[in-house]
Amino acid sequence: MTQYPAELSALIELLTTLPGIGKRGAERIALAMLKWQPEKLECLAALIGGLPENVTFCPDCGNLASAGSQCPVCLNPGRDRTVICVVEEFTQINAIERSAFYRGLYHVLGGKLSPLSGRHVENLNIELLLQRIDALNAGEIILALSPDVEGQATAAYLGNLLQGRELKVTRLAQGLPAGSDISYADAATIGAALKGRREF
Ligand SMILES: [Zn+2]
Structure with missing residues (x-):
């Protein structure tokens, strides 16, 4: 050059x-x-x-948000506040939004359980999830976690944790490529996995 x-x-x-x-x-x-x-x-x-100063994370769900504000999903009065879709990273929210099927809220865990790489229960944003479930009086929690070993271990942990509460816990239908990150799945595949979700 x-x-x-x-x-x-x-x-x-x-x-x-x-x-x-x-x-x-x-x-x-x-x-x-x-x-x-x-x-x-x-x-x-x-x-x-201005990116570092102006774009931060939603204090409620962990999605990207303008500084000092909730994210566009939480701010939208048209969203169903009784359904929370749990994802590992905020990048997956965009993928699910592209499917244009889901109308509820989100919750970003900030990763998945991975004892080998030192990510344990206390490193995930689980406490806030429980608080939100109570505050919103949520009726359904969708566990949209990766179809790999760690994602499924995380789903199993949350499924057990939420047992006994008066809410439906569902997980995505099979069909997402095994071991893949939801962020890169196409909209139609995600839409079908959400539509075919089954009770945990
Ligand atoms: Zn939010």
Whole structure:
């Protein structure tokens, strides 16, 4: 990239660290930005620079949210507040939302039980889940955990923990590729797994 001025080379170099952006793609983006109006460039810079301060996690469910606010799902008065879908990471919420099937709330655990990598019950966001179930008087908890050993162990733990409460505990139907992360499943597959969910 010696043909470019150092500032442009540095930008291209940085862009290649983004997921899905190769050297050629980074070059095209940087060259396109050269033609942008200064205001548009400043807007982009401000949005990126403000990410750590402006985008945080929802205090209720753990989804991404604007700083000082609940997430768009919790804020939406049209969502069914008696159903909570439990996921491992916030990235999975977007995948489930894409299926356009689910209308309830979410709860992000922050991982799954994995004794080998040192992730135990106390490392997961379970206490808040129990508080929310009580506060919302939830009628159904959907365990949308990965179809791998750790995900299923986590589902089994939560299933047992919630036993005896007056609510339905369900899990996704089979059909998600074994060992896969829900985040990368396609919308139709997730929709079918949600629709066919069965009682734990
Ligand atoms: Zn939320």
